[in-house]
Amino acid sequence: MKAGAVFPGTRKVEVVSLDEPKISAPDQVKVRILEVGVCGTDREICNFDYGLPPEGADFLVLGHESLGEVVETGAAVTRLHPGDLVVPMVRRPCPHERCVACRAGRQDFCYTGDFRERGIKQLHGFMTSFVVDEETYMNPVPRELREVAVLVEPLTIAEKALAQINTIQQRLPWGCPFSPGKPSDYCHRAVVLGAGPVGLLGAMALLNAGFETWIYSRELAPNPRADLMASIGAHYISSRAQSVDQLAAAVGNIDVVYEATGASQIAFELLKVLGTDGVFCFTGVPRHGEPLSVDTDLLMRNLVLKNQVILGTVNAGKDAFQAAIHDLAVFYKRWPEAVRSLITGRFPIERFRDPIFEMSGIKNVIVLDGQN
Numbered sequence: 001m002k003a004g005a006v007f008p009g010t011r012k013v014e015v016v017s018l019d020e021p022k023i024s025a026p027d028q029v030k031v032r033i034l035e036v037g038v039c040g041t042d043r044e045i046c047n048f049d050y051g052l053p054p055e056g057a058d059f060l061v062l063g064h065e066s067l068g069e070v071v072e073t074g075a076a077v078t079r080l081h082p083g084d085l086v087v088p089m090v091r092r093p094c095p096h097e098r099c100v101a102c103r104a105g106r107q108d109f110c111y112t113g114d115f116r117e118r119g120i121k122q123l124h125g126f127m128t129s130f131v132v133d134e135e136t137y138m139n140p141v142p143r144e145l146r147e148v149a150v151l152v153e154p155l156t157i158a159e160k161a162l163a164q165i166n167t168i169q170q171r172l173p174w175g176c177p178f179s180p181g182k183p184s185d186y187c188h189r190a191v192v193l194g195a196g197p198v199g200l201l202g203a204m205a206l207l208n209a210g211f212e213t214w215i216y217s218r219e220l221a222p223n224p225r226a227d228l229m230a231s232i233g234a235h236y237i238s239s240r241a242q243s244v245d246q247l248a249a250a251v252g253n254i255d256v257v258y259e260a261t262g263a264s265q266i267a268f269e270l271l272k273v274l275g276t277d278g279v280f281c282f283t284g285v286p287r288h289g290e291p292l293s294v295d296t297d298l299l300m301r302n303l304v305l306k307n308q309v310i311l312g313t314v315n316a317g318k319d320a321f322q323a324a325i326h327d328l329a330v331f332y333k334r335w336p337e338a339v340r341s342l343i344t345g346r347f348p349i350e351r352f353r354d355p356i357f358e359m360s361g362i363k364n365v366i367v368l369d370g371q372n
């Protein structure tokens with residue numbers, strides 16, 4: 001079977017041929033991969049800035065955002081059956097007894113850093129026709145989501161962030177006064193920084209959770225992403241047209257910022273206008289560049305005097321996968337066209353390099369045909 005792979009030693013990115021994997025333990029399932037999404041992490045790996053092959057291997061099979069169909073189950077598998085659609089989790093726990101996070105099944109909070117991630121760090125990914133993995137890492141997906149479920153993994157980033165924001169805001173009165181005709185929790189304002197797939201899915205999640213939501217992104221409006229956001233009720237403001245102060249004047253108190261660009265300069269610019277009692281959530285991973293200066297007095301004054309929280313979040317646990325599957329179904333009912341339009345390109349495995357190296361569209365997907 002074919003797979004999309006990266007060879008860091010020889011700096012090659014190419015299709016390789018692998019043997020089809022077999023079930024070797026009773027708790028495993030064999031999954032036919034249907035689609036694999038590509039993202040900035042894959043781009044970094046293919047630029048040899050990130051990622052690590054499995055021990056002893058000279059290549060890493062890419063692919064961490066995926067959708068598959070169960071084709072075979074081990075004898076101890078109870079929850080899954082052939083024909084079920086599944087989205088696999090990305091991270092696998094570290095081996096250390098002392099890591100209470102991994103031992104509790106929360107490898108997304110691994111303390112030791114010795115976790116592994118499929119398609120990223122020391123484990124082959126999903127950009128191939130078949131994979132074998134343990135049942136516990138497979139999240140079942142309803143058939144109705146077949147067309148869009150490859151978006152589940154990127155949505156888990158927002159789901160994990162929202163769950164944490166909810167927990168954090170329990171520290172203060174976070175209820176909303178009654179406003180006729182609005183959802184009961186409609187009074188909080190969120191700004192999403194960036195209009196890539198993580199940002200657009202994050203905006204959907206925030207809207208769906210009752211936030212009035214603004215997208216702040218470089219491109220001048222009108223543009224297709226601004227139109228897409230307008231169609232679901234989010235506001236779009238271009239950072240080329242309006243400064244962060246102008247943005248803040250338009251929004252009012254910014255209760256939540258969901259950062260989804262990995263661009264640190266604009267993120268710290270935006271941190272200056274985070275509102276009172278606000279939470280700023282970072283999800284992007286910037287490339288290492290020249291150090292920049294920021295107004296530390298202003299930021300620190302605001303953090304203290306406005307009771308602010310800065311939060312970073314990575315990866316996702318099972319709860320976030322389940323929330324993402326649930327919410328994607330809600331978004332798809334509520335905004336079918338908008339959700340579908342997030343997937344802008346589909347490519348065969350032979351052309352997996354194209355969407356990685358030529359950035360265009362929103363979410364590009366590799367389609368596996370299961371033939372070879």
Ligand code: BGC
Nearest residue numbers: 039041090117120314315316
């Ligand atoms: C993936 C996460 C992963 C992170 C860091 C992201 O692209 O979605 O699952 O933890 O990269 O490797």
Ligand code: ZN
Nearest residue numbers: 039041064065
């Ligand atoms: Zn990703």
